[in-house]
Amino acid sequence: MSAPVTTGFDFAAYLAGARQRIEDALDAALLPERPESLREAMRYSLLAGGKRLRPVLCLASCELAGGDPDLAVPTAVALEMIHTMSLIHDDLPAMDNDDLRRGRPTSHKVFGEANAILAGDALLTRAFEMVALRSPGVPADRLLQVVGELSLAAGAPGLVGGQVVDLASEGQAVDLDTLEYIHIHKTGALLRASVLSGAMIGGADDTLLEALRVYAHGIGLAFQIIDDILDVTASSEVLGKTAGKDLTADKTTYPKLLGLDESRRRAEGLISGAAAALDPWRDRAGPLLALAAYITARDR
Amino acid sequence: MSAPVTTGFDFAAYLAGARQRIEDALDAALLPERPESLREAMRYSLLAGGKRLRPVLCLASCELAGGDPDLAVPTAVALEMIHTMSLIHDDLPAMDNDDLRRGRPTSHKVFGEANAILAGDALLTRAFEMVALRSPGVPADRLLQVVGELSLAAGAPGLVGGQVVDLASEGQAVDLDTLEYIHIHKTGALLRASVLSGAMIGGADDTLLEALRVYAHGIGLAFQIIDDILDVTASSEVLGKTAGKDLTADKTTYPKLLGLDESRRRAEGLISGAAAALDPWRDRAGPLLALAAYITARDR
Numbered sequence: 001m002s003a004p005v006t007t008g009f010d011f012a013a014y015l016a017g018a019r020q021r022i023e024d025a026l027d028a029a030l031l032p033e034r035p036e037s038l039r040e041a042m043r044y045s046l047l048a049g050g051k052r053l054r055p056v057l058c059l060a061s062c063e064l065a066g067g068d069p070d071l072a073v074p075t076a077v078a079l080e081m082i083h084t085m086s087l088i089h090d091d092l093p094a095m096d097n098d099d100l101r102r103g104r105p106t107s108h109k110v111f112g113e114a115n116a117i118l119a120g121d122a123l124l125t126r127a128f129e130m131v132a133l134r135s136p137g138v139p140a141d142r143l144l145q146v147v148g149e150l151s152l153a154a155g156a157p158g159l160v161g162g163q164v165v166d167l168a169s170e171g172q173a174v175d176l177d178t179l180e181y182i183h184i185h186k187t188g189a190l191l192r193a194s195v196l197s198g199a200m201i202g203g204a205d206d207t208l209l210e211a212l213r214v215y216a217h218g219i220g221l222a223f224q225i226i227d228d229i230l231d232v233t234a235s236s237e238v239l240g241k242t243a244g245k246d247l248t249a250d251k252t253t254y255p256k257l258l259g260l261d262e263s264r265r266r267a268e269g270l271i272s273g274a275a276a277a278l279d280p281w282r283d284r285a286g287p288l289l290a291l292a293a294y295i296t297a298r299d300r
Numbered sequence: 301m302s303a304p305v306t307t308g309f310d311f312a313a314y315l316a317g318a319r320q321r322i323e324d325a326l327d328a329a330l331l332p333e334r335p336e337s338l339r340e341a342m343r344y345s346l347l348a349g350g351k352r353l354r355p356v357l358c359l360a361s362c363e364l365a366g367g368d369p370d371l372a373v374p375t376a377v378a379l380e381m382i383h384t385m386s387l388i389h390d391d392l393p394a395m396d397n398d399d400l401r402r403g404r405p406t407s408h409k410v411f412g413e414a415n416a417i418l419a420g421d422a423l424l425t426r427a428f429e430m431v432a433l434r435s436p437g438v439p440a441d442r443l444l445q446v447v448g449e450l451s452l453a454a455g456a457p458g459l460v461g462g463q464v465v466d467l468a469s470e471g472q473a474v475d476l477d478t479l480e481y482i483h484i485h486k487t488g489a490l491l492r493a494s495v496l497s498g499a500m501i502g503g504a505d506d507t508l509l510e511a512l513r514v515y516a517h518g519i520g521l522a523f524q525i526i527d528d529i530l531d532v533t534a535s536s537e538v539l540g541k542t543a544g545k546d547l548t549a550d551k552t553t554y555p556k557l558l559g560l561d562e563s564r565r566r567a568e569g570l571i572s573g574a575a576a577a578l579d580p581w582r583d584r585a586g587p588l589l590a591l592a593a594y595i596t597a598r599d600r
Contacts, residue, residue, distance in 0.1 A: 033456050034456070034457075034461060035461060035464050035465055035468070037464060037468065038456055038460065038461060038464045039456075042456070089417060089418075089421065092414075092417065094412070094413035094414040094417060095414050095417070112394070113394035114392075114394040114395050114467055115464065115467075117389060117392065117394060117395070117417060118389075118460050118463060118464055120421075121389065121420075121421075121424065121454075121455070121459075121460050122455050122456040122460040122461075124421065124424060124425065124455075125424065125451050125454045125455030125456070125460065126451070126455050126456065128428050128447055128450070128451040129448065129451035129452060129455060131447070132444050132445075132447040132448035132451055133448040133451070133452075140440045140441040140443075140444045141440040143440075143444055144432050144440045144443055144444050144447070145432075147428055147431070147432040147444070147447050148429065148432035148433040150428070151425050151426070151428040151429035151432055151433070152429060152433075154421075154425045155421070155422050155424075155425030155426050155429060156333050156334065156338055156339075156342070156422040156425070156426065157334075159421075160338065160418050160421050160422040160425065161334060161335060161338060161422075163418060164335050164337060164338045164415065164418055165335050167414055167415075168335070168337065
């Protein structure tokens with residue numbers, strides 16, 4: 001598809017800049033961690049690269065809301081911590097039993113199951129600490145709003161709920177409703193929190209938050225559809241994880257339910273809808289619009 | 301030892317009343333949970349009885365600070381959720397591999413490892429939701445302070461850090477410093493958070509918070525020494541968990557390092573110190589003083 005973005009700004013430079021800022025902040029966030037073995041396990045997974053899509057969305061939406069994106073950096077770090085925690089726990093032998101993540105052995109392969117579980121717990125908890133105790137210059141009521149949004153996204157109404165239904169659906173015929181339930185909870189909730197939390201820190205009003213909910217829902221579901229498509233079409237080498245695993249595990253995916261073409265059309269429709277929701281803020285929405293396009297265009 | 305409390309109030313009635321209030325709130329906190337299987341696993345562990353010491357401490361210290369204890373109920377629930385989560389994860393096969401907890405099969409024995417891990421994750425996250433989104437009537441800055449305190453107690457600087465060192469020390473000769481490190485983190489941190497968070501909601505000033513830190517440190521360490529003593533002296537039937545396990549697992553305990561008598565003396569000294577710290581607030585400290593005495597007098 002052609003990119004729906006016509007803003008003149010340099011997205012590649014924007015993305016590189018935001019990512020660098022985030023890598024630095026991630027690195028600094030775990031420096032004083034003790035005991036050492038725990039710090040090592042937390043850093044191993046948190047600093048393993050990745051697209052940093054959630055933190056970038058957070059900074060971008062803070063800017064859209066008129067806020068200083070620097071004030072959103074601790075929350076951006078918190079989002080990546082929650083994301084990383086969910087990957088560590090999902091990879092465990094008792095769950096998806098994955099050996100490879102981001103091209104490297106998974107946490108429990110390197111540090112053992114107990115330390116992997118605990119590193120995940122520590123990252124999840126540290127995420128809330130980042131917002132509550134390490135976010136200078138942001139009013140308490142905004143930070144509390146962010147804590148609430150993160151708690152919904154990470155817990156039973158989000159990541160955990162999605163993972164429970166995902167595990168329960170393994171080896172079963174799953175309909176489109178259940179598939180969307182899984183994705184809206186497992187992927188969508190944290191992407192929504194990424195977009196909303198940045199805007200909350202930036203002081204967004206309810207109208208903007210509502211528009212951003214529509215945007216986040218669109219990119220969240222599109223993101224997962226693309227993920228499903230990539231799993232069918234890309235190789236392990238490009239993805240850095242075991243490709244085709246969904247098919248071998250007899251897992252229901254969008255391509256399986258709708259076919260590749262219809263899946264692509266649906267993802268593009270969702271991205272267009274997401275972009276349309278931001279129309280009233282078009283002047284300042286360049287980064288978020290480019291990120292939406294980036295999600296559909298990515299090859300990993 | 302004789303109880304150091306000379307206040308005239310009826311502690312048994314106070315404790316029963318506070319516990320009932322907490323049981324009701326715990327029951328209500330998970331009612332809308334989905335998916336059902338997750339809710340069931342969360343409720344199984346959260347509503348399994350127990351002393352509810354942390355929530356009671358929270359309500360009592362809110363009252364001491366001059367606050368309405370009703371306002372602290374959601375935080376009291378959050379504390380019990382974090383405590384329960386740590387028990388679920390500690391019991392996992394990859395950690396302490398316990399089959400019995402509070403007289404019932406542990407979570408992973410009933411729901412499987414994956415669901416036990418996820419129920420713990422969901423309880424931890426829900427704890428922060430209780431404070432951020434389900435604590436009406438409390439100013440945002442106080443709630444944010446509570447979120448910060450809970451995050452420190454639950455994460456690497458608290459529960460998780462203690463458990464990591466505890467696991468790493470298994471089968472090794474451990475000195476008193478390491479033993480105290482483990483206890484201060486594994487047990488002490490959340491007891492401290494229980495005492496401080498209630499006071500924060502009640503609007504405590506820095507002088508009171510500092511005194512409560514001393515109180516909490518004393519009862520926290522005493523609590524663990526008593527736990528070690530009980531493990532030597534009490535039967536499985538009374539404890540509701542596998543007694544003598546610390547000895548069989550060749551685990552370092554206070555009685556092993558110091559002997560039973562010196563361990564008891566040390567616990568009593570800590571409790572006296574805790575009580576002394578509250579001297580300036582003696583008029584209103586009845587419940588907290590009685591709770592300190594209760595900790596040393598308990599038989600399970």
